[in-house]
Amino acid sequence: MVKAVVMHAPGGPDVLKWEDVVVGDPGPGEARVRNTAVGLNFLDTAFRSGAIPLAKLPAILGWEAAGVVEAVGARVTAVSPGTRVAYHTPNGCYAEERLINADELIPLPAGITEDQGAAGILKGMTAQYLLRHSYKVKAGDTVLVHAAAGGVGLFLCQWAKHLGATVIGTVGSDDKAALATANGCDHAVVYTRDDFLPVVQDVTGGAGCDAVYECVGTQTIAQSWQCVRPQGTLASFGQASGPITPAQLAQQPTDRYFIRTTLQAYNATRDALLHNAQDFFAVVESGAVKVHVGQTFALKDAGKAHAALVGRQTTGSTVLRP
Ligand SMILES: NC(=O)c1ccc[n+]([C@@H]2O[C@H](COP(=O)([O-])OP(=O)(O)OC[C@H]3O[C@@H](n4cnc5c(N)ncnc54)[C@H](OP(=O)(O)O)[C@@H]3O)[C@@H](O)[C@H]2O)c1
Numbered sequence: 001m002v003k004a005v006v007m008h009a010p011g012g013p014d015v016l017k018w019e020d021v022v023v024g025d026p027g028p029g030e031a032r033v034r035n036t037a038v039g040l041n042f043l044d045t046a047f048r049s050g051a052i053p054l055a056k057l058p059a060i061l062g063w064e065a066a067g068v069v070e071a072v073g074a075r076v077t078a079v080s081p082g083t084r085v086a087y088h089t090p091n092g093c094y095a096e097e098r099l100i101n102a103d104e105l106i107p108l109p110a111g112i113t114e115d116q117g118a119a120g121i122l123k124g125m126t127a128q129y130l131l132r133h134s135y136k137v138k139a140g141d142t143v144l145v146h147a148a149a150g151g152v153g154l155f156l157c158q159w160a161k162h163l164g165a166t167v168i169g170t171v172g173s174d175d176k177a178a179l180a181t182a183n184g185c186d187h188a189v190v191y192t193r194d195d196f197l198p199v200v201q202d203v204t205g206g207a208g209c210d211a212v213y214e215c216v217g218t219q220t221i222a223q224s225w226q227c228v229r230p231q232g233t234l235a236s237f238g239q240a241s242g243p244i245t246p247a248q249l250a251q252q253p254t255d256r257y258f259i260r261t262t263l264q265a266y267n268a269t270r271d272a273l274l275h276n277a278q279d280f281f282a283v284v285e286s287g288a289v290k291v292h293v294g295q296t297f298a299l300k301d302a303g304k305a306h307a308a309l310v311g312r313q314t315t316g317s318t319v320l321r322p
Contacts, residue, residue, distance in 0.1 A: 142209065151314075
């Protein structure tokens, strides 16, 4: 028996309960992992609230974690007992221990801690695919990053800056503006108070950004369209304020690219997963990108962490401790 955060029905943060669960022995191709750090993601709050329905209840949430392999089943070659790993996977991470397909596990290099793995393997690799694939950022570009002091946001700001871009970021408070500025954001806009379009026009001399990384959704998309230069790219990867409506999608200027993406698509094969993870580990180990853990909670207090995240109280990544 181990403990896990279980939800039996969608609802507020108090539906997350600390309960006993049984974890069996790993079957063929599986590993049993003892999680030592669990990452919190905005996506988790959508599954918890029911905004995204779960296929089955009761359920254990959580898409990102790190820990140590305790046992492996038959035909597992990717890891062995004792291997330190990080992983991202659809749900099941809010647990002291769990079974998982071993091919989803990424061995951690000696220079990466388990906290860094849990805080960054999903959010850092999201920044990786957005900057490397959705729109390939190059030196001299100007990019707009929404929620720039958040989990993905701080990775995007630092990494885009490292690639030679000028970074404009939106944030919900002056404290968040200071944090984003300390992490690669050249121009932070408190968008709950000030419009960001005039700042983009000013910084780019009216040309617009090469790429807009859009994760806020319905509250920002109208201005975001106007922030993209002709033949630039708007990469939509989240909707923290609510989904973009069909009418808002129809406002897309006809001379700008729109791409809507998820990490799972970019890490669909084991080769891609390991390659992209290595890219992330390399920028962390070089010091170019720091993993900013803004706050930690006990895993059993996952509900409190959810309340803080939807209440816009968190900065950077949040680690839940089993
Ligand atoms: N497509 C993918 O593969 C992928 C992967 C990972 C994450 N994501 C998306 O990326 C975004 C960031 O994820 P994260 O886990 O790193 O979260 P996060 O950025 O740490 O937290 C979400 C942030 O969104 C901002 N926000 C704006 N409007 C909000 C509202 N109405 N309610 C709550 N927050 C609001 C808040 O920052 P301010 O106060 O500064 O506005 C808040 O801190 C999310 O939209 C998430 O779904 C997508």
